[in-house]
Amino acid sequence: TYSWDRETIQLMQTLIPKESLLFIADAKITFDSFRGSMVATVNSRSIITVNPGKKPQQHLQKHNIRWNETPEDSITDVYTVRQLKQKAQENPEAFFGITYSFISKLDLDSSVSKVIRTRCSRCKFLVPEDMSCTNQLCPGRDQVFSAATCFDLLVDLSDHTGTLQACHLRSPMAEKTLGCTVKEFTSLTDDKRTKMKWRLLLERCKIYVKVVPSAKIKTGVRGTILACSLADPGEVKQHMSALLQH
Numbered sequence: 265t266y267s268w269d270r271e272t273i274q275l276m277q278t279l280i281p282k283e284s285l286l287f288i289a290d291a292k293i294t295f296d297s298f299r300g301s302m303v304a305t306v307n308s309r310s311i312i313t314v315n316p317g318k319k320p321q322q323h324l325q326k327h328n329i330r331w332n333e334t335p336e337d338s339i340t341d342v343y344t345v346r347q348l349k350q351k352a353q354e355n356p357e358a359f360f361g362i363t364y365s366f367i368s369k370l371d372l373d374s375s376v377s378k379v380i381r382t383r384c385s386r387c388k389f390l391v392p393e394d395m396s397c398t399n400q401l402c403p404g405r406d407q408v409f410s411a412a413t414c415f416d417l418l419v420d421l422s423d424h425t426g427t428l429q430a431c432h433l434r435s436p437m438a439e440k441t442l443g444c445t446v447k448e449f450t451s452l453t454d455d456k457r458t459k460m461k462w463r464l465l466l467e468r469c470k471i472y473v474k475v476v477p478s479a480k481i482k483t484g485v486r487g488t489i490l491a492c493s494l495a496d497p498g499e500v501k502q503h504m505s506a507l508l509q510h
């Protein structure tokens with residue numbers, strides 16, 4: 265879980281202490297021995313609402329998220345790629361969905377530095393080449409730097425309606441999708457990496473995505489893969505015929 269991606273950091277910088285109220289769906293609550301208290305950690309699955317008003321429950325219902333469930337249990341809306349993009353254009357809020365699509369671009373055999381990134385193990389900030397953490401707010405700034413390596417891939421998702429470019433596939437979802445750990449991956453031969461890539465590439469997958477509209481990026485949409493597995497052909501047929509009727 266990555267507690268501090270850039271998006272979250274930027275959001276946090278806009279908050280006013282003792283004034284902003286945060287409503288967070290799907291946060292991890294753990295005891296932090298450094299702070300001596302319970303802390304909430306957010307990751308790519310979390311939905312953060314600033315000053316949600318008096319009815320946060322509506323927000324939860326809108327996203328179909330219930331407490332104590334992983335998004336895979338509660339995400340039920342199926343979209344084509346074009347519908348995902350359309351919804352992102354019409355609606356500035358993040359949303360979740362399922363798409364039965366193909367991974368049409370997966371650069372596993374490019375340089376390892378494009379596939380695996382190093383992060384500070386305390387605050388999860390991206391760190392260039394095993395240097396020290398550059399996050400001013402890192403809780404471990406006075407301590408010995410410790411790094412964690414993780415997958416950080418960009419993949420394209422395609423179906424008959426279009427392509428959603430540069431979706432994030434990160435640890436720990438990447439490990440599940442690829443079926444190997446970062447350590448195992450780094451010791452694979454180029455040949456094995458290419459084989460791994462073709463096992464997934466151009467296979468119809470059932471993909472759970474979080475879609476975040478973003479004016480800052482060229483495509484206007486940032487997709488993050490929450491889960492990905494080979495799709496059941498019967499299930500695909502059922503959903504595709506339903507989608508084609510609209």
Ligand SMILES: [Zn+2]
Nearest residue numbers: 384387397402
């Ligand atoms: Zn750090």
